[in-house]
Amino acid sequence: MVESKIGKEMSPEELHAWIDGKKTIYIIDVLKVDNFTKRHIPNAMNACVFEVTFIEQVKSITNNKDSIIVLYGSSNKSVDAATASEKLERNGYKYTYILKGGIEAWRSAGLTIEGEAVNEPVDPQTFLKLENRSYHVDTNQSAIEWRGRNPNTTHFGTVKIVNGKLAVRDGIITGMFEIDMDSIININLEGDELQPVLIAHLKSDDFFLTKIFPKAKFGINQAISVKKPYLSLPNYKVNGTLELRGIKVQQDFVATIVRTPEDDLVAEAHFDIDRTKWGVIYGSARFYEHLGMHLVFDLISFQVRIVAR
Structure with a gap:
């Protein structure tokens, strides 16, 4: 041997x-x-x-x-x-x-290769390559998950995208998304009598004031590729504007974008926002004293998945 x-x-x-x-x-x-x-x-x-x-x-x-x-x-x-x-x-x-x-x-090395397409160009499928094209957002497959925190617990849930569009021109992505703030739900308290109380609180003037501002909008001003846009890493830098409670604030983040075999786009992003920039100041120690059990952390985390056809 x-x-x-x-x-x-x-x-x-x-x-x-x-x-x-x-x-x-x-x-x-x-x-x-x-x-x-x-x-x-x-x-x-x-x-x-x-x-x-x-x-x-x-x-x-x-x-x-x-x-x-x-x-x-x-x-x-x-x-x-x-x-x-x-x-x-x-x-x-x-x-x-x-x-x-x-x-x-x-x-x-010039050695023999067998197969059905030996001379076909080989794409190693490691970097993102985008063609000029317009897309509409599939609202059934797209999702926004939110996560808010206080000293005692973490609440999380979803909010729906109701329409959206994207355009790719020379590798630069622009677009607009409309979010139904009245669709906000909580998941972690499901079955608990406090769940509808929390949802009502989120819709109230303490938070998102959905009676007056039922929709939020996010516009992609410009999204540009990173130097090496690997498919498994954040490969685009997104410069955008989030309009919430009638206030527009710049919000930048990175996203991971891939093309599916059907030539759709799938984008994933994870980022935090400082809610107080949009006037959502309830429970913030920067604006109130003696909060006690009403203390709420200022950052809200979002996990966004966009499927665009």
Whole structure:
């Protein structure tokens, strides 16, 4: 038996020599099945490292922990094969090798690739790319969650977006959203007799005065991309104006935006506002003394999800 090797890198030329030499090895493509179908190394099999069943998929290829396995992913920018090697090591596999540079290195070396779309341009799907387009907000799939706090507890709930639109021009996003403040509900007190009391208080003149100001508006003045707009990190800086209780205040935050396979936009953002900027001063120690049990923290947290078609 050869010395145990875990995650040792090998070049495309070394792997090619092993294949030519009829060395008994298992070559495993660790990318998604659709990537594998489009392009893969000849005689490779597929086990997707992103799936929770990855180990079971490898076991269906070889359950022999002494097997020599060569793993490859997409390129030298991705740690997919290294992650696969670590998972296999933790499950007792002793001899895993990693094709350095993945299938892109194999292609660059001029070696054969098989599949249904070997010459199709490859998008690594790491950065956001937006095309000029107008969108309308899907109010059924979009949501705003709020969270307010006092020394004793945290209250949270939702408020509805009733309409909205977005436009992308040369990578810059603008838009407008209308929020129904009368739709505000509390969740954490559900079933408690205090729930309707809290909701009524939030709608009263102590807070959002929905009788006079039933709608709030948020306008995106300009949202611009960060330097490296990774899909899994906040990738846009949003400069906006929030109109609440008839008062307009600039509110900036960062958002994570992605395009779906259907070419919709999904945006997620998490940020705090200082409610007192909009005249919501109830319970604020900056404006009142001797508050006692009526003390309410000034910051309100929002989690916003926008789905735009």
